[in-house]
Structures are given as structure tokens and as C-alpha cells.
Amino acid sequence: xxxxxxxxxxxxxxxxxxxxxxxxxxxxxxxxxxxxxxxxxxxxxxxxxxxxxxxxxxxxxxxxxxxxxxxxxxxxxxxxxxxxxxxxxxxxxxxxxxxxxxxxxxxxxxxxxxxxxxxxxxxxxxxxxxxxxxxxxxx
Amino acid sequence: xxxxxxxxxxxxxxxxxxxxxxxxxxxxxxxxxxxxxxxxxxxxxxxxxxxxxxxxxxxxxxxxxxxxxxxxxxxxxxxxxxxxxxxxxxxxxxxxxxx
Numbered sequence: 001x002x003x004x005x006x007x008x009x010x011x012x013x014x015x016x017x018x019x020x021x022x023x024x025x026x027x028x029x030x031x032x033x034x035x036x037x038x039x040x041x042x043x044x045x046x047x048x049x050x051x052x053x054x055x056x057x058x059x060x061x062x063x064x065x066x067x068x069x070x071x072x073x074x075x076x077x078x079x080x081x082x083x084x085x086x087x088x089x090x091x092x093x094x095x096x097x098x099x100x101x102x103x104x105x106x107x108x109x110x111x112x113x114x115x116x117x118x119x120x121x122x123x124x125x126x127x128x129x130x131x132x133x134x135x136x137x138x139x
Numbered sequence: 140x141x142x143x144x145x146x147x148x149x150x151x152x153x154x155x156x157x158x159x160x161x162x163x164x165x166x167x168x169x170x171x172x173x174x175x176x177x178x179x180x181x182x183x184x185x186x187x188x189x190x191x192x193x194x195x196x197x198x199x200x201x202x203x204x205x206x207x208x209x210x211x212x213x214x215x216x217x218x219x220x221x222x223x224x225x226x227x228x229x230x231x232x233x234x235x236x237x238x
């Protein structure tokens with residue numbers, strides 16, 4: 001994930017790189033670590049099955065197809081308004097993103113915040129109400 | 140660092156994620172694979188937003204990160220609840236909706 005953030009930096013996306021590090025390295029991975037520490041790692045038994053080999057064949061085919069479509073065929077660049085110079089003139093990647101986000105993408109921004117709120121409330125409900133029926137079942 | 144570099148890296152990361160999702164049986168690992176796939180698409184969006192000199196790709200990437208964060212939280216809670224009721228971590232054994 002941090003390597004990916006460095007790759008983001010390579011493509012003039014400093015703000016998104018910072019967000020990537022904070023969100024993924026800071027929040028998501030810690031959450032995963034907590035869950036793994038809570039549940040404990042267990043060695044999984046891998047027996048060969050038709051589904052497994054089918055999955056491998058599928059993924060390898062997809063990889064080949066994507067590589068083929070990436071290397072073959074022309075790509076036509078479309079020029080937008082934000083090159084590195086204009087971004088620097090505006091005052092950095094974060095400011096440019098902020099201007100864009102709060103002018104043209106306000107609805108998407110508000111929807112994203114609503115989504116986060118719904119997720120938070122859902123988690124509270126899930127963790128609060130799942131205890132009671134569980135205890136009753138155990139008795 | 141042309142278009143092809145971005146496309147190839149992104150395709151590779153996506154396929155690693157897809158393979159992990161399809162092959163592994165631990166729901167946690169499967170979740171990490173989903174994150175990998177989302178991240179590869181993020182990288183593609185950012186690379187192409189840089190090529191096309193537009194900010195839209197970066198905004199899209201931010202939105203995808205938001206959705207991914209919400210999804211991780213909900214999914215991990217579901218995994219935790221399943222583990223609490225079943226004490227079992229194999230997705231192949233979870234085949235009934237009635238708890």
C-alpha cells in the first residue's frame with residue numbers, strides 16, 4: 001500500500017498519496033491487525049479442487065487479456081485543464097483537489113460523507129445488538 | 140513512465156487480488172484481496188488523471204477510498220459476528236443464511 005502511495009506521488013497526486021497512507025496504512029491495516037489478533041491466525045488447509053484450478057486458469061487468462069489490451073492498440077490523450085504547472089499555480093495538489101471537490105463534485109462529496117455515517121451507525125448497531133440473541137442461543 | 144507502465148502494473152495488482160480472492164478460503168485474506176483490487180483501480184485512475192491533465196481521476200480515487208473504508212468496516216464486523224457465532228474461519232462452511 002505504501003509503495004502504491006509512492007507511485008501516486010510519481011503521478012503528481014500528493015494529496016491522494018497522503019490520504020492513501022493515512023487511510024490504508026493508518027486505518028484499514030490496523031483494523032485488519034486487530035481482527036487477526038482477535039481471531040488468531042489459523043493455517044488453512046488447501047486441497048486441490050476443480051474450482052481452485054478453474055480460478056487459477058481464469059486469473060491467468062484475465063492477466064493475459066489485460067496485458068494484451070494494455071500493450072496493443074493506440075491510446076489517444078485527452079487534454080484537460082490541470083497540468084502540473086496549473087496545479088502548482090493554484091497552490092499544490094490539495095488545494096486543486098479542494099477547489100474541484102467543493103465546486104463540481106459537491107453532491108458526490110456529500111453522498112460519500114452520508115455513506116460513512118451510515119457505515120458508522122451500522123457498525124454500532126451490529127456490535128450492540130448481536131450480543132443479546134447470541135447469549136440466549138448459547139443457554 | 141508511459142501509459143503502458145500504469146496499465147501493466149494495475150493489471151498485475153488487480154490479478155493478484157483476484158487470484159487471492161478466488162483461491163484463498165480465509166475471509167480476512169479475501170478481504171485484503173478486495174482491497175488490493177480497489178487499489179489497483181485507484182492507481183489506474185490517478186495515472187490516467189495525470190496523463191489527461193484532469194483532476195477528476197483523483198476525485199474518483201478519493202471517493203473509491205471512502206467506499207473502501209466503509210466496506211472494510213462493515214465487512215470486518217460481519218466476519219467478526221460470523222466468527223463469534225460459528226468459531227470457524229472457512230468461507231466454504233458458511234452456506235446457510237439461518238444463524
